[in-house]
Amino acid sequence: MSPSTLITNIGELSTMDPSRGADAVLTDAAVVLDGERIAWIGPAAEAPAADEIHDAGGRAMLPGWVDSHTHLVFAGDRSTEFEARMAGEPYQAGGIAVTTEATRAAGDFDLTRLLLARQAEAAAGGTTWLETKTGYGLDVEQEARSARIASTVVDDVTFLGAHLVPAGSGPEEYTDLVCGPMLAAVRPYVQWADVFCERGAFTEEQSRRVLTACRDAGLGLRVHGNQLGPGGGVRLAVEFGAASVDHVNYLADSDVAALAGSWRDWDAQTGSGQPGTVATCLPACDLSTRQPLAPARRLLDAGVEIALASNCNPGTSYTSSMNFCVATAVLQMELSVAEALRAATYGGALALRRHTGADEDGKRAVGSIAVGHRADVQLLNAPSAAHLAYRPGMPLTAAVWRAGKRVRKP
Ligand SMILES: N=CN[C@@H](CCC(=O)O)C(=O)O
Ligand SMILES: [Zn+2]
Numbered sequence: 001m002s003p004s005t006l007i008t009n010i011g012e013l014s015t016m017d018p019s020r021g022a023d024a025v026l027t028d029a030a031v032v033l034d035g036e037r038i039a040w041i042g043p044a045a046e047a048p049a050a051d052e053i054h055d056a057g058g059r060a061m062l063p064g065w066v067d068s069h070t071h072l073v074f075a076g077d078r079s080t081e082f083e084a085r086m087a088g089e090p091y092q093a094g095g096i097a098v099t100t101e102a103t104r105a106a107g108d109f110d111l112t113r114l115l116l117a118r119q120a121e122a123a124a125g126g127t128t129w130l131e132t133k134t135g136y137g138l139d140v141e142q143e144a145r146s147a148r149i150a151s152t153v154v155d156d157v158t159f160l161g162a163h164l165v166p167a168g169s170g171p172e173e174y175t176d177l178v179c180g181p182m183l184a185a186v187r188p189y190v191q192w193a194d195v196f197c198e199r200g201a202f203t204e205e206q207s208r209r210v211l212t213a214c215r216d217a218g219l220g221l222r223v224h225g226n227q228l229g230p231g232g233g234v235r236l237a238v239e240f241g242a243a244s245v246d247h248v249n250y251l252a253d254s255d256v257a258a259l260a261g262s263w264r265d266w267d268a269q270t271g272s273g274q275p276g277t278v279a280t281c282l283p284a285c286d287l288s289t290r291q292p293l294a295p296a297r298r299l300l301d302a303g304v305e306i307a308l309a310s311n312c313n314p315g316t317s318y319t320s321s322m323n324f325c326v327a328t329a330v331l332q333m334e335l336s337v338a339e340a341l342r343a344a345t346y347g348g349a350l351a352l353r354r355h356t357g358a359d360e361d362g363k364r365a366v367g368s369i370a371v372g373h374r375a376d377v378q379l380l381n382a383p384s385a386a387h388l389a390y391r392p393g394m395p396l397t398a399a400v401w402r403a404g405k406r407v408r409k410p
Helices: 018-024 079-086 093-105 108-124 140-151 171-189 204-216 233-239 253-262 283-288 296-301 322-332 337-344 346-351
Strands: 005-014 025-034 037-043 052-055 060-063 065-067 127-133 156-162 192-197 220-225 244-247 278-281 306-308 377-380 397-402
Touching: 005 377, 018 025, 065 346, 093 140, 108 127, 108 140, 108 397, 127 397, 140 156, 140 171, 156 171, 156 204, 171 204, 192 204, 204 220, 204 233, 220 233, 233 244, 233 253, 253 296, 278 296, 278 346, 283 322, 296 306, 306 322, 306 337, 306 346, 322 337, 337 346
Parallel strands: 005 052, 005 060, 065 127, 127 156, 156 192, 192 220, 220 244, 244 278, 278 306
Antiparallel strands: 005 025, 025 037, 060 377, 377 397
């Protein structure tokens, strides 16, 4: 049995629990972690006894980040491509092939070691729930290997065989492979499937085939859409009831309306009802590819639930810093601090359908602090979470607990 921990003297506790309404932020608060669950929340003066006590010293506490979009199973480096981009070259999907070559050449041991180091880096930065994708294998054996390795390290694994058509394959023939033998080989290791629906990657028709096959195989769906230009990715994601469509840089009014429509049976104030398709914004990627920042404000104003994620990958966004994403969202994307925090915690959980569950149904919610939810919390070296944007780039992560266990610095 792991000991219980009382974290007390919390100056500001942002629970991100929609069911608390206006009381979602507490001051002079305490939290008890018991095993891997949150056992108690309330005023510090009323806190129960616990095996261990951690004095937060008036610091701010919030849920651990839920990073719902990364590509961490890779080897190699693309800093030369990055430098060329900074000198004016546009980003092109074809860079994925460079990482695929390096990833295929790495042994299982090295690939696992690299993934573990990236997971530890993310956790030290406050990320307590991590999704990652395949997509740098691009043949049956290599995609299955990436999925298997990912499943031993991260919390949610997504099959992204439809990331790029590899050299030497025809697009239709490769799409058949993704929908057939590749899907069958990765299926034991993954919960989700994704498709890069974009010029230079997969057409709308090919994407539709991939989503249909993966849905029929029982996988949850996500889409990379509208990243490099207008297109059908968002529409397709909504049509298929995908949990998330990610990037969303180039949106027509009809895309925003379709996303908003998917949330019509959802009550954002209480976090109840039928969730729709989350629009996942990836600000670090937008900056690194010199794309317009995703229109997060416009989406929120239209009634769409959004998430913020790092999209950590070697091509377009080589950072797992959710602090950076939150700061950028506040400084550059017209989100309030509370909206950015929600998108990086509860929003990520919604995008992975991990936002509910407290003991009674065998699932533990992540992304919000409530009794019965997973004990995923972080303390900041600051009296309020606003410091994440007020002091951007500063090392504000003071302590992190993941499933009740204190995370060590890598
Ligand atoms: N857009 C597609 N996939 C990744 C980039 C992959 C790469 O360039 O290696 C992304 O999410 O940005
Ligand atoms: Zn991606």
